[in-house]
Amino acid sequence: MESEKGKIDRRTFLKTSGMGGAALVKSFTDSGYTLEQAKLKAVWKDTRIAAACVSMYSLNILKDNVAAAADGRQLSGREIEMMRRLAENTCDHYCTGCMKCASVMGSEGRIPDVMRYMMYYNGYGEKDEARRQFMALPETVRNNLALRDYSSVEPACPHKIEIGRAMKEAVRILG
Numbered sequence: 046m047e048s049e050k051g052k053i054d055r056r057t058f059l060k061t062s063g064m065g066g067a068a069l070v071k072s073f074t075d076s077g078y079t080l081e082q083a084k085l086k087a088v089w090k091d092t093r094i095a096a097a098c099v100s101m102y103s104l105n106i107l108k109d110n111v112a113a114a115a116d117g118r119q120l121s122g123r124e125i126e127m128m129r130r131l132a133e134n135t136c137d138h139y140c141t142g143c144m145k146c147a148s149v150m151g152s153e154g155r156i157p158d159v160m161r162y163m164m165y166y167n168g169y170g171e172k173d174e175a176r177r178q179f180m181a182l183p184e185t186v187r188n189n190l191a192l193r194d195y196s197s198v199e200p201a202c203p204h205k206i207e208i209g210r211a212m213k214e215a216v217r218i219l220g
């Protein structure tokens with residue numbers, strides 16, 4: 046689904062199990078929205094965003110999104126603030142794909158790609174797709190991923206991601 050205004054990076058909003066997340070999520074459902082509907086409404090209300098590309102993998106999601114677009118309701122200022130807090134509370138360890146790690150380790154390390162696959166798995170619930178893409182990496186990359194020393198790379202990450210630990214976790218989950 047495209048709004049008329051720009052592209053949002055939806056990753057910021059995806060992790061909803063962080064500290065305080067459940068209560069914040071409940072505040073939206075109490076208002077009659079699903080969390081996904083509230084996210085869409087937040088995007089549509091944000092004048093910085095020119096368009097949004099939204100994956101819809103089922104008819105139910107399509108129906109929810111259409112309902113959100115058609116109900117004529119907007120998030121209140123308080124709900125926007127709660128969405129901001131939810132994003133803030135759940136964006137830890139969020140890889141922006143900035144490639145700073147790759148500039149230290151080299152692009153063949155494929156760290157941003159692996160972080161993206163983990164986001165598909167953990168954030169989007171797209172487990173099969175995450176595994177499929179991971180398994181499409183060259184075998185040498187997959188085999189070395191958990192064995193490499195990332196100590197010189199981790200300080201470069203602006204989000205303080207424990208890259209070595211994340212790569213081991215990726216091999217465990219996706220390999």
Ligand code: SF4
Pocket residue numbers: 139140141142143144145146147156157160201202203204205206208
């Ligand atoms: S430096 Fe950190 S945020 Fe940037 S691509 Fe690498 S892991 Fe992701």
